[in-house]
Amino acid sequence: MSVDVGRLYERLPHAGSMCLIEQVLDWGPDSVRCRTSNHRDPANPLRTKGGLRAICVVEYAAQAAALHAILVAGDDAPADAAASKKSRALLALVNGLELDTAYLHDGDGDLVLEGNVDYRSGAAVIYRFEAFDGTRPIARGRLGLTS
Amino acid sequence: MVLRRKSRVVILIGCGAVVASIAFGIMTDCQQEELRPEAPMRICIATAHPSLPGHFPGNPLVAGALLLAEIEERLASAGQRIVAIRRARFMRPVHPGDVVEVECRAGSNGEQRFECRVGDEMVVRGSFNVGEGANER
Numbered sequence: 001m002s003v004d005v006g007r008l009y010e011r012l013p014h015a016g017s018m019c020l021i022e023q024v025l026d027w028g029p030d031s032v033r034c035r036t037s038n039h040r041d042p043a044n045p046l047r048t049k050g051g052l053r054a055i056c057v058v059e060y061a062a063q064a065a066a067l068h069a070i071l072v073a074g075d076d077a078p079a080d081a082a083a084s085k086k087s088r089a090l091l092a093l094v095n096g097l098e099l100d101t102a103y104l105h106d107g108d109g110d111l112v113l114e115g116n117v118d119y120r121s122g123a124a125v126i127y128r129f130e131a132f133d134g135t136r137p138i139a140r141g142r143l144g145l146t147s
Numbered sequence: 148m149v150l151r152r153k154s155r156v157v158i159l160i161g162c163g164a165v166v167a168s169i170a171f172g173i174m175t176d177c178q179q180e181e182l183r184p185e186a187p188m189r190i191c192i193a194t195a196h197p198s199l200p201g202h203f204p205g206n207p208l209v210a211g212a213l214l215l216a217e218i219e220e221r222l223a224s225a226g227q228r229i230v231a232i233r234r235a236r237f238m239r240p241v242h243p244g245d246v247v248e249v250e251c252r253a254g255s256n257g258e259q260r261f262e263c264r265v266g267d268e269m270v271v272r273g274s275f276n277v278g279e280g281a282n283e284r
Contacts, residue, residue, distance in 0.1 A: 013204065014203075015200065015204050017198075017201055018198055018202045018210075045196075045198035045201065046210065046212065046213055046216065048213075048220045050220060050223055053220075053228075054229075055216050058211065058212040058215070059210050059212035059213070062212075091212075093234070093236055094211075094232050094273070095233075095234050096231075096232075096233065097232040098231050099228075099231065141232070
């Protein structure tokens, strides 16, 4: 079943060009796989002087994780009702991150993010993630979110 | 009495200079001036930054990844880039206009320990590894 990403973003504190994930390809109780193409956009809001630095994969992975958390919660409440109880999905921790590349914007393919829940406790969740330029692995690590 | 007036004027001028220098400091930081890697690093994401309208609308916050990317931009001027983050703990959100002071020092096993503060408050701390080749693919 296809996932309406726009509807999920209504429940996250992200809007406009900062909604970085374009599509959820696949998800389960403890895993999620997403793709996007805006890493190559010259107007990407996270670009710094040199371009879109690979470190920004952390924000992409965090958003994939936050979308997954909304999917798992499964609350189908309409957006206005949900707006008052938006998830904050704050990045709290990055651990063991490896970056094989300097930039994301010069990738050949879609940016694909795979996340797996490593640990979940109340409002905190830790994901292990891997990022791909098409099928080529470019980054991996763990990140923690608090809501 | 005359002396008092004079001292008041001096104090006023003194305060004005401090305020002016702080304001000037923030302005130049927000223009992302080029800093030497060995100089104290200051990062300030201006309110007009394109990521802010869409990141926590109504209470805009600086994305942690953007802060790390700006640190890396400073390292890039020395031909280095971040190849790994051992750990980074985000302790407090960074708001637009906050002046983040970044301190880096060499740790064990070639890692760089870094601490980011806004005023006296720690906002991010951790360690990363740098490699050569700021622009390599």
